[in-house]
Amino acid sequence: MDAYDIFKKLTKGLTFKHRVLGVNNNNTLLKPVKKEEIEIKQEQISDNEEDSQSLSEHTASESEGQSDQEDNDLQLIDGVKVGKKKKKEKKEKSEDLKKKLLLEEQNRFRNEHGIKTVGRHVPAALQDFSELMSRYNVSQGLVDTVRECGYTEPTPVQRQAIPCMLEDRQILACAPTGSGKTAAFLVPILHSLGPPQGGPRALILCPTRELAHQIYREALRLSASTLLRCSVVKNIKESKVKEREATIRKSDIVVSTPNRLCYLLNQDTVNISLDKVRWLVIDEADKLFEGSADQQSDFRQQLEQVLAACGGRARRLAMLSATHTPAVAKWARHHMRGVINVTVGQRNAATNLVDQKLLFCGNENGKLVAFRQLVQEGLKPPVLVFVQSKDRAKQLFKELIYDGINVDVIHADRTQMQRDNVVRSFRVGRIWVLICTELMGRGIDFRGVNLVINYDFPPSAIAYIHRVGRAGRAGQKGRAITFFTQDDIGNLRSIASVIKQSGCEVPEYMLQLKQNPNKRKKLMKKAPSRDKISTILEKRPDKRKLDAANAVIADKSKPTDSIKNSKNNKQRKIVNGNTQNKHKKEVTEKGNKVKKRKKKALGNKNKKAGN
The missing domain is CATH 3.40.50.300 (P-loop containing nucleotide triphosphate hydrolases)
Known part of the structure; x- marks a missing residue:
């Protein structure tokens, strides 16, 4: 039952002026209602009957007056009444109205903040x-x-x-x-x-x-x-x-x-x-x-x-x-x-105080080059660098320790004393660049962090929000730079959308990339395998040695090529038996030769002694 059905039931039998939107209602007139005259027979009424009739008429007139008042004040829908217009009377605000006004003020204050x-x-x-x-x-x-x-x-x-x-x-x-x-x-x-x-x-x-x-x-x-x-x-x-x-x-x-x-x-x-x-x-x-x-x-x-x-x-x-x-x-x-x-604010969004940027590096070697370019341009310490694992944190620390930067690393393999000392020295300012894993990505308050570098691409948008949140704390501004390679495209769109929500510029093609949900789930569970962070050139073995090693492998693989299916075990046993027999024969022959030599030597000594 909708509002129209309720209106029909309430107005059944009533005659009043319908107001229609978009039509001049002043020109419309009510249709005159035809009144049929009915002849009423007059009969003589006794005194008692007259008194009772007068009482009934008086009560009927009162009831009709009340019904007329009720009809005049009849409310069909909120804001629509039937009857004559009455003058608006000034009424005091009720408690319900005051509560509603208070709620509106509180909601307005919440929306402002x-x-x-x-x-x-x-x-x-x-x-x-x-x-x-x-x-x-x-x-x-x-x-x-x-x-x-x-x-x-x-x-x-x-x-x-x-x-x-x-x-x-x-x-x-x-x-x-x-x-x-x-x-x-x-x-x-x-x-x-x-x-x-x-x-x-x-x-x-x-x-x-x-x-x-x-x-x-x-x-x-x-x-x-x-x-x-x-x-x-x-x-x-x-x-x-x-x-x-x-x-x-x-x-x-x-x-x-x-x-x-x-x-x-x-x-x-x-x-x-x-x-x-x-x-x-x-x-x-x-x-x-x-x-x-x-x-x-x-x-x-x-x-x-x-x-x-x-x-x-x-x-x-x-x-x-x-x-x-x-x-x-x-x-x-x-x-x-x-x-x-x-x-x-918005759920799962980065802070507006951080200027965020995505930087394509090509491959793992390009990341190290890009980081050293940032150092040459000038870094304002303190700086936080995030990597995906403790092994990569150690590798990056070995590369940067010789670049003339006050750098240190914190990860799960370090003792509690070492971790406390690193955090304390980073807060004081003895360390300019701190390399860390996801261990430091949650809740840690380093006031004054000017730059956050995501050396390894974060596994999810939530991890990115927490990493970037180490900068721009307590109303201060900061920067965040995220390195990415061709292998990180599976998670690029979600992080690009987070950056755009916070008001930073992002190329349009990043927001239109196709996402593979299976790859994203795998990345959240396990970090992708990456090349080592190192600039040391490893010595390659000589070509001759490689060829010799390949020849040896080929010789070993020849007898296995001839072995097939169920004959493997039997043929291997036969081959192994033959080799063992040959080895035994060689050993016995060598032993016999040694014995003969000893006997000859003893015979010669005896002859000399007899002479």
């Missing part, structure tokens, strides 16, 4: 940090420390994520790299925990150890005005397990990787209770959910183990990342009740 929210009863976004004290009774000291850390105004993520977490709402936030996500979940946690009580009450999980140390440093800075204790789960050795257990028991906020935390929970000698945990934060959630099915299942099992250990009813979840993947969204829908999705 590029914030999109999905969920029920979404809290209003923050306009300034001073609202934290008036709306949520946040202490003055915490607000002052936030401003001292360099946050003069809240970033778009902080405007929406902080109110949601202060109202104990579970969130799934997606915001660009360098937009202040760490402070967005640390500030509400520091306020909601209150005074220290002993025992972990907030747990933060992240994919890499370097990112865990970075979050730990940021938590120490923001918790300076509070008495809360923060700790990070470092290397776990059998000799230091008890120390880690003691620090976790004393601390209120614990930062760790999921693997190390599960290792501690599985130890029989370790007694760590996570029943008091109120907030469980998963940073860079899409990284933990990506990879093969086995890797995903491993992390999900670890996450289920952590969630089972955090068995409190008041436990809340917050998941944050710079990119959005369907796997994370599906898991959040099933396991996070009343979740609020917060998205800042």
